[in-house]
Amino acid sequence: MSELIRVENVHKIYRMGEVEVPALRGVSVVIERGEFVAVMGASGSGKSTFMNILGCLDHPTSGKYFLEGEEVGSLSRNEWAHLRNKRIGFVFQGFNLLARTSAVENVELPMMYNGYAGKRRHERALDVLALVGLGNRVDHLPNQLSGGQQQRVAIARALVNRPSLILADEPTGNLDSATSGEIMALFERLNVEQGMTIILVTHEPDIAVHARRQIQFKDGLVVSDRLNEAVTGLAQPQGI
Template structure:
């Protein structure tokens, strides 16, 4: 659910800039970005190559630090945190899904999903239970012991999503999550992400260049030349149509 208008947003960017390099070689990827994202929102970030959308995503996910400006997460000034503090924030509150599935090839789905919990130092029994729940949530119950080579592209991305949500993050950051999938599998993955947003309340921020995928979001934010060019609500997300169609199918 979207937060009330007078509530503090989960994420607030104000005047965010990002400059790579120095002097004559300096390149300004972000040029003063203002953006609010409420808890439970689903935002698609779009824009042409070089528009700053990926840099914005890296900044939002605490993978990169802005050059200037304010980044508040739950009221905390992220831009003032040390590298270690940003890493702790990232591990606690963020899950990541990438275009490349980034799964360990010789490792089972269960073990791939457990990795973030292993890094946290969770006990084996807790890891196994959490990974089983996450795989069940993405429709892969019964596939726990299969390696990536034994899974389709869509199933591999489901494993990657399970790995992203196994820590129960507040925010799911998805960077071109359907970029390596055919149309049918892409729609399956988008419906899954939409359900995670709707049913689990996970805030979703997704970078995509595909309008059909962005149609699942509640807001479409377009970057051009390092700034937010438009921020348009989507009152009829595609996930609503898919859910309505599924509800009317005969059982």
């Protein structure tokens, strides 16, 4: 396994008028290629800020963020847009699909920003939709799909440019437990079969157990970082 993400002593301070609110107070994390990581913590613990920095949506106030060996924390907005397009797939709690736009067109969206030709783009989108199990729903609009199906479309959209990692922010937060299980099974399959690196934010322990590594945030610091024994056979043996 090679190193995908290296976060070194990252601080993030938000200014609210005169008051400075520290959201991250010195976080250092290394994530290898192919890992499945759950980022946990209560709201206000800094986990969302951490994800925004990993997703090239926000600058760290200090510290460094290396993605595939390249320092990216201080790049420009345009360079970040390019990185998000090529290397990062986002999955959100609210699905965030374009309304009144068919499933396949939603999946094509990231490819529109990197000059994929029309026909190749469409075929690639169909392939990825088939991969997430929606090969028969490609022309449905988001409001014609169930929550679980919408989230599958979002996952397909995240995968379509063959990113280095998927950042999923509470992907099951709007879903019932049965559907949540299906979505988590899909993530596990992508991780195992495709070797996709997945970083998942959640506050539900039931969801976090699907990940092989759990990072716990509290008050802007990492308070625990451990491998998950529950995922037997996949976890590295500990304490033997």
